[in-house]
Each structure stands twice: as C-alpha cells, then as structure tokens.
Amino acid sequence: MAPRIARNVLGLPVPDLPCWRPGPETVTLLSPGELHLDIVLVGTTADKPxxxxxxxxxxxxCTDELERIALSWPAYVTHVRQRLGCPVVLLAFCPDERIAGKVATPVETGHPDFVFRARTYWPGMLPAITTVAEADQWPELALLSAPGHLGDTERRRVLAMALEAMQHLEPDLRVHYHDYISKCVPSRYRKEWEELVAIAIENYHWESDFAREHQAIGRAEGRTEGRAEALAGSVLRILERRGLAVDAAVRDRIVGCSDPDLLAYWLDRTLEVDSAEQVFD
Structure with a gap:
C-alpha cells in the first residue's frame, strides 16, 4: 500500500515495480548502536533494489519528538540509501493534519542545500473507501482512512466498508483496528458505529476464531457451560492482546463466571477499557 500512497496521494515519483519486499529495519552504524526503523519496503527488479x-x-x-526525528530520520534515509544503493523516501503517517504539519517541518542538516523534510499524510488525506470492491482490494487503506471521512454525507458507508475490510485481516489485527476506529469516531456517532458492528457480527460469515467468539454473543449455541467457557477465554485473550495487565484476581473472576450474558457484557467492555479491572464496571 505504501507505494500506492506515495504515488497517488503524495505525488512522489515512485516507480511502479513488480515486486516490493521487506527491507532492512535495523541499520548498523559505525559507532556502537543501531537505528530502529518502523518498516522499510524495497522495490526490486531481478533482485536489484x-x-x-x-x-x-x-x-x-511535541518538541521532544520533533527534536528526535530531526536527528534520526535524515540518518534513516542516508543509511538505507548507502546500504541499498537506490533512491529512498520517508513517509510518516500522522493522526491528523496538525501533527502532520509539524512533523513535515524542514530539517536543516547544515550542509548547503541538504534540507530534509518527511512526507507526511493523515486519514483525511487518504481517499474515502466506499465500495465493497475497494474495501476487499485495499482493506488496510479502508481502515486507515476511515477516521478522516466521518462527515454526514459518507460516514455510514465509510464505516460499513471498514467492517467489510476487517474480514480480510488476521484476528489480532481486527482487534487493533476496531479499537483504532472506535477511538476516532466522535461521541455523537458512537451509537451508529456500535449498531453497524452488531449488524456485521450477526450477518457476516466470518471464519476466524476472533469472529466466532463474537458471534457467540447473543446466540445459544451448545451448552451454557461451553459457551461461558468460550466467552471467558475471549475476554482474557482480547485483554492480553490489547496489552492490558490481567492479575490473578481478575483472571479468576472471569474464568469462574458461568453467566454467558454477563461474560458477553464483559467482552464488549474489553474493546473500550483502559485497564482489565474496568471490564467489571
């Protein structure tokens, strides 16, 4: 997706190459230490970068972050260029236009005419994904762009296509993207988003464990005991996948619960709480 954004959204002269593969994300320096990059994509022809x-x-x-990237990002570009021997561009995804503008501030390196400026973009700069065909072809694009297109005219279609796109992702990524979009949806539209999620869970023919766990909500499939056990496992799994600490007391309370309706409520809470204990509120 990065080459497409660079060409079509940012207007950069990125060639349309037949293959893009993961490149070096750790660059060894002459002095002790390493540069840790988020991700590098290398476009190749006949194994040549x-x-x-x-x-x-x-x-x-913030000021500290801008000072950090002013020193590190120009080094990312020069070191990757030295290692691969090909042109290099640095893109930065930001949550909104304000932060993107700050991050894109030109960095004077000190060498004449050597000015570095990251090419930034944000959800609203990406195209709105409003058709099933687009959501199926570019699921990550549909999810990244959704928070930037929540106006009255296209909001419902954009959110529906975000849910369509989630079908094509691994279960763990679905949790993260659901959380990402839920936090971006304005409070006045939150109920509408939750209704769309409920409809999707009920009607889509999901195949992943993540989705099957959610389809168990509100359905009387199998024995009550088995359903409660499955829901308890889902609650714990999502809390852990979100990086929330689960102590023994919380785990015992969840595992020991035999009420499917209560567990279903806790499962809903796992996607919006800031700590494991808050699922019980």
Whole structure:
C-alpha cells in the first residue's frame, strides 16, 4: 500500500515495480548502536533494489519528538540509501493534519542545500473507501482512512466498508483496528458505529476464531457451560492482546463466571477499557 500512497496521494515519483519486499529495519552504524526503523519496503527488479520506502508512524508533534526525528530520520534515509544503493523516501503517517504539519517541518542538516523534510499524510488525506470492491482490494487503506471521512454525507458507508475490510485481516489485527476506529469516531456517532458492528457480527460469515467468539454473543449455541467457557477465554485473550495487565484476581473472576450474558457484557467492555479491572464496571 505504501507505494500506492506515495504515488497517488503524495505525488512522489515512485516507480511502479513488480515486486516490493521487506527491507532492512535495523541499520548498523559505525559507532556502537543501531537505528530502529518502523518498516522499510524495497522495490526490486531481478533482485536489484530500485527504490526504497521507509514508513514511520508518528502520533505526536511535541518538541521532544520533533527534536528526535530531526536527528534520526535524515540518518534513516542516508543509511538505507548507502546500504541499498537506490533512491529512498520517508513517509510518516500522522493522526491528523496538525501533527502532520509539524512533523513535515524542514530539517536543516547544515550542509548547503541538504534540507530534509518527511512526507507526511493523515486519514483525511487518504481517499474515502466506499465500495465493497475497494474495501476487499485495499482493506488496510479502508481502515486507515476511515477516521478522516466521518462527515454526514459518507460516514455510514465509510464505516460499513471498514467492517467489510476487517474480514480480510488476521484476528489480532481486527482487534487493533476496531479499537483504532472506535477511538476516532466522535461521541455523537458512537451509537451508529456500535449498531453497524452488531449488524456485521450477526450477518457476516466470518471464519476466524476472533469472529466466532463474537458471534457467540447473543446466540445459544451448545451448552451454557461451553459457551461461558468460550466467552471467558475471549475476554482474557482480547485483554492480553490489547496489552492490558490481567492479575490473578481478575483472571479468576472471569474464568469462574458461568453467566454467558454477563461474560458477553464483559467482552464488549474489553474493546473500550483502559485497564482489565474496568471490564467489571
């Protein structure tokens, strides 16, 4: 997706190459230490690097972060270019236009005419995905762009296509993207988003464990005991996948619950709480 964004959204002269493969994300320096890049894509022809894209995610535009990237990002470009021997561009995904503007501030390196400026973009700069065909072909694009297109005219279609796109992702990524979009949806539209999620869970023919766990909500499939056990496992799994600490007391309470309706409520809570204990509120 990065080459497409670079060409079509940012207007960069990125060639349309037949193959893009993962490139070096750790660059060894002459002095002790390493540069840790978010991700690098290398466009190749006949195993020869022709173009590289460094992609960073930058959620903050505070002074400390701007000072850090002013030193590190120009080094990313020069070191990857030296290692691969091909043109290199650095893209940065930001949550909104304000932060993107700060991150794109030109960096004077000190060498005449050597000014570095990251090429930034944000959800609203990406095209709105409003058709099933687009959502199926570019699921990540549909999910990344959705928070930037929540106006009255296209909001419902954009959110519906975000749910369509989730079908093509691994279960763990679905949890993260659901959380990402849920946090971006304005409070006045939150109920509408939750209704769309409920409809999708009920009607889509999901195949992953993640979805089957959610389809168990509200359905009387199998024995109550088995359903409760499955829901308890889902609650714990999502809390852990979100990086929330689950202590013994919380785990015992969840595993020991035999009420499917209560467990279903806790499962809904796992996608919006900031700590494991809050699922019980």
């Amino acid at each position: 022709e173009f590289a894209i460094i992609h960073e995610v930058q959620n903050s535009g």
